[in-house]
Amino acid sequence: xxxxxxxxxxxxxxxxxxxxxxxxxxxxxxxxxxxxxxxxxxxxxxxxxxxxxxxxxxxxxxxxxxxxxxxxxxxxxxxxxxxxxxxxxxxxxxxxxxxxxxxxxxxxxxxxxxxxxxxxxxxxxxxxxxxxxxxxxxxxxxxxxxxxxxxxxxxx
Amino acid sequence: xxxxxxxxxxxxxxxxxxxxxxxxxxxxxxxxxxxxxxxxxxxxxxxxxxxxxxxxxxxxxxxxxxxxxxxxxxxxxxxxxxxxxxxxxxxxxxxxxxxxxxxxxxxxxxxxxxxxxxxxxxxxxxxxxxxxxxxxxxxxxxxxxxxxxxxxxxxxxxxxxxxxxxxxxxxxxxxxxxxxxxxxxxxxxxxxxxxxxxxxxxxxxxxxxxxxxxxxxxxxxxxxxxxxxxxxxxxxxxxxxxxxxxxxxxxxxxxxxxxxxxxxxxxxxxxxxxxxxxxxxxxxxxxxxxxxxxxx
Numbered sequence: 496x497x498x499x500x501x502x503x504x505x506x507x508x509x510x511x512x513x514x515x516x517x518x519x520x521x522x523x524x525x526x527x528x529x530x531x532x533x534x535x536x537x538x539x540x541x542x543x544x545x546x547x548x549x550x551x552x553x554x555x556x557x558x559x560x561x562x563x564x565x566x567x568x569x570x571x572x573x574x575x576x577x578x579x580x581x582x583x584x585x586x587x588x589x590x591x592x593x594x595x596x597x598x599x600x601x602x603x604x605x606x607x608x609x610x611x612x613x614x615x616x617x618x619x620x621x622x623x624x625x626x627x628x629x630x631x632x633x634x635x636x637x638x639x640x641x642x643x644x645x646x647x648x649x650x651x
Numbered sequence: 652x653x654x655x656x657x658x659x660x661x662x663x664x665x666x667x668x669x670x671x672x673x674x675x676x677x678x679x680x681x682x683x684x685x686x687x688x689x690x691x692x693x694x695x696x697x698x699x700x701x702x703x704x705x706x707x708x709x710x711x712x713x714x715x716x717x718x719x720x721x722x723x724x725x726x727x728x729x730x731x732x733x734x735x736x737x738x739x740x741x742x743x744x745x746x747x748x749x750x751x752x753x754x755x756x757x758x759x760x761x762x763x764x765x766x767x768x769x770x771x772x773x774x775x776x777x778x779x780x781x782x783x784x785x786x787x788x789x790x791x792x793x794x795x796x797x798x799x800x801x802x803x804x805x806x807x808x809x810x811x812x813x814x815x816x817x818x819x820x821x822x823x824x825x826x827x828x829x830x831x832x833x834x835x836x837x838x839x840x841x842x843x844x845x846x847x848x849x850x851x852x853x854x855x856x857x858x859x860x861x862x863x864x865x866x867x868x869x870x871x872x873x874x875x876x877x878x879x880x881x882x883x884x885x886x887x888x889x890x891x892x893x894x895x896x897x898x899x900x901x902x903x904x905x906x907x908x909x910x911x912x913x914x915x916x917x918x919x920x921x922x923x924x925x926x927x928x929x930x931x932x933x934x935x936x937x938x939x940x941x942x943x944x945x946x947x
Contacts, residue, residue: 513657514883516768517799517806524807531695531750532743532763536808539830540815542823548833550840560843565686566754568837573754577692608753611688631836635829640859642832 545634549575549605552646554625564619565612571605575628578604602628602648609650626650658788658795659886665927666790672920673765673797674722680762680913681718681742685711687752694755696747705744714741728790732777735770742766761804762913765797765921772796798889798921802879804914805896809876824869825862831855831907838908847908854906872899882922893922 509515527533549572553559561568582597582604589596605628613619627650632643661669685706690697705711718741724734743766746759776789812820835851858865875896882889897918903909919925 514799514880516772516796517803517880517883520764520768520800520803521807521810524803525810529694529755530698531747531755532760532767533695534755534757534760534807535811536757536804537811537815538757540808540812541820542826542830544826544829546829546833548837548840550836558840558843560841562841566752568840570752570754570756572837574752577753608688608691612686614688616686633829633832633836635826635859639856640828640832 545632547630547632548572550629550631552627552629553622556627558629559622559626563622564609565616574608575601575605598630599647602630606648606650623650658791660787661791661794662927662930664930665924666794668926669794669797669920669924670726670728672916673769674726676762676913676916676920677738677742677766678718678722680746680759681715682745682749683715684708685745685748687748690748690751692751692753694747694751696743697751700744702744702748705748711745714745717741731773735766735773739763739766739770758911759913761801761917764804765800765917768796768800769793794921797917798883801914801917801921802882805876805879809873809879812873812876820873821866821870824866827865827869828855828857828859828862831858834907834909851906851908858906875899886924886927889922890924890928893918897923 512518524533525535528535529537548568550568551559551561551564551571561571566574579597579601582600583593585600586593586596606623606626609623609626613623627646628648630645630647634641634643685708687706689706690703696702705714717737721734721737721741724730725738742759743763746763750756772793772795773789776784776792780786780789816823832852832855835848835855838851839845839848875892879892879896882892897915900909900911900915903911
């Protein structure tokens with residue numbers, strides 16, 4: 496009986512609300528998460544004392560413009576992140592070397608992706624020979640921000 | 652006391668202004684060409700529909716032409732029942748493919764959501780018209796649902812921050828300097844243009860050294876997101892909060908190079924609604940009130 500009255504009350508409230516679509520789209524976005532065009536908009540939803548970014552360097556060790564390959568540095572990192580998550584599962588039993596192995600394997604996957612991406616762009620293809628994926632860790636310390644760079648993979 | 656309308660009423664010039672700018676925005680928010688490596692990581696719409704045919708440049712060029720035609724029809728309010736689904740399909744498919752590369756971008760998402768909302772509102776309106784609803788509500792509902800979609804995007808972003816950090820987002824925000832530095836370097840490595848790098852790194856270092864001031868500013872942003880439903884109260888709150896959110900985006904653009912230009916445009920088009928305030932202001936200034944003497 497009580498449940499029936501709650502249900503009736505909820506139904507009445509639903510009918511009266513002017514913002515039904517707001518509720519529908521909010522529930523869809525939170526429920527479906529990252530499924531284009533829906534999203535729970537997780538960017539900058541949490542912060543930590545350290546993060547990292549990637550950049551690409553040519554055979555001479557000089558950084559190159561990521562946009563030359565047809566994507567942004569942000570997309571580069573997201574593609575790497577996705578591969579890294581898979582590799583972390585793959586190297587689950589590798590003990591203390593797990594993270595560095597996953598990083599290196601993800602960087603190799605990234606280079607394979609770039610190979611496919613530039614296949615239809617002849618001017619960009621020559622950038623790939625000797626291309627390096629560099630990982631920069633950014634850490635907040637008491638005296639300010641500290642950066643540490645290491646090379647994860649090199650294109651043959 | 653008068654009952655509140657379930658759907659706000661918009662004048663002809665407001666609707667025209669919104670349609671014209673939104674059509675332009677959909678055009679801008681749909682990629683010109685697809686620079687992708689297949690569909691390696693299907694996401695959203697690409698999980699449901701096989702969109703590989705759009706990877707053929709010639710086919711994609713036809714899709715863009717269909718989109719242009721659909722947007723012109725939408726602007727002129729002709730065969731909207733056909734124009735909106737075509738525009739939605741091309742926009743969702745193209746952006747779905749670019750979001751299926753293993754890297755999800757959130758720039759154009761809000762435009763696709765508003766387009767989807769307008770399509771849903773239109774077909775819901777057609778169904779309601781058969782039940783005797785007024786014709787004018789068809790377009791007013793599309794605008795009203797667009798406004799609710801924009802609000803939902805901000806509300807969801809705010810709720811997610813609270814869920815992910817278990818309510819501690821503001822406390823974590825004192826480490827925002829790390830993210831500002833990351834964004835600064837990512838922008839730099841995009842083009843190797845040093846113009847903004849030093850200024851952004853100065854902001855990052857300031858944030859790293861003044862965490863609690865930054866947390867306070869971040870709290871304002873979170874409050875704006877969670878308070879965004881207030882925009883649906885009336886035109887004044889929509890314009891005021893719309894302006895505050897545009898200001899919020901401009902400050903993010905300055906500090907972190909996070910432009911979110913489509914969010915800004917949608918706020919300007921559907922929330923701030925400049926033509927309404929110009930016309931209302933002009934009427935108050937130039938149209939004499941009843942009983943006022945107009946000539947000597």
